Amino acid sequence: MPKPSKGARLGGGPAHERLLLNNLAAALFEHKRITTTFTKAKRLQPVAERYVTFAKRGDLASRRRMLGVITDKGIVHELFAEIAPQVAERNGGYTRITKIGNRKGDNAPMAVIELVLEPVTPKKKAAKPAAEKAAAPVAEETVEVVAEETPVVAEETTEVVAEEAAAEETK
CATH class of the missing domain: 1.10.287 (Helix Hairpins)
Known part of the structure; x- marks a missing residue:
């Protein structure tokens, strides 16, 4: 039996949370950056990173798996054709979360989550200890x-x- 995540769910039951995170991931891949609450951004980050890892594989099974969770074919194509090649050299850390303050209406902490599409610069290793x-x-x-x-x-x-x-x- 799968162990449920700690704390309150986003919006209600587990099915609703899964749909909410999939829709947020689709919006992130479409717009490259979205503004949402800090809690949703923290919950979205591992989901989006897992989807980018599937896209980096690039095989048919991964594409079909993504079509099962993201219903828009155009966004899945953009994920596989544009985003995955840009992060091919990166070993993780495909997203970045930046806090931007609190929302005016309900004082909820807000954050911007964006894709990190800059080319990676490898660190130089020391020749000797x-x-x-x-x-x-x-x-x-x-x-x-x-x-x-x-x-x-x-x-x-x-x-x-x-x-x-x-x-x-x-x-």
């Missing part, structure tokens, strides 16, 4: 200082540093 980077410059500095004083000690220090580096590589 920080511990190895810190150890390497220290060893080189000691070689230089000793080399200035006496050449014989510099050769011995270089051999010791080389042995330590070889021992670290075998670990």
Whole structure:
């Protein structure tokens, strides 16, 4: 038996909530950004992200599954043909929620939920861990200082540093 979500449902029963979220997702895909209450935006975010993930697959089964929840064929086509290729490089985080203050009539907290369609910029990975980077410059500095004083000690220090580096590589 599926476990119901915590807290009060949006609008009534589970079927009504599912329809409400599907309609909000359809509006989001059609307009690329919508203004709604903060609670509805928070409940919509995982639903919309799951639908975009289906669209990124791009196969017939995913398209038919989306046609089962979003009844407008034009919106499903736009999701598969326009939105999915724009977020193909993104591994998640297809939506963004921004709070915009409270509604005038009933003071409900409002938010804008929008699709993140900007190209993703990958983070650069470090070539070596920080511990190895810190150890390497220290060893080189000691070689230089000793080399200035006496050449014989510099050769011995270089051999010791080389042995330590070889021992670290075998670990």
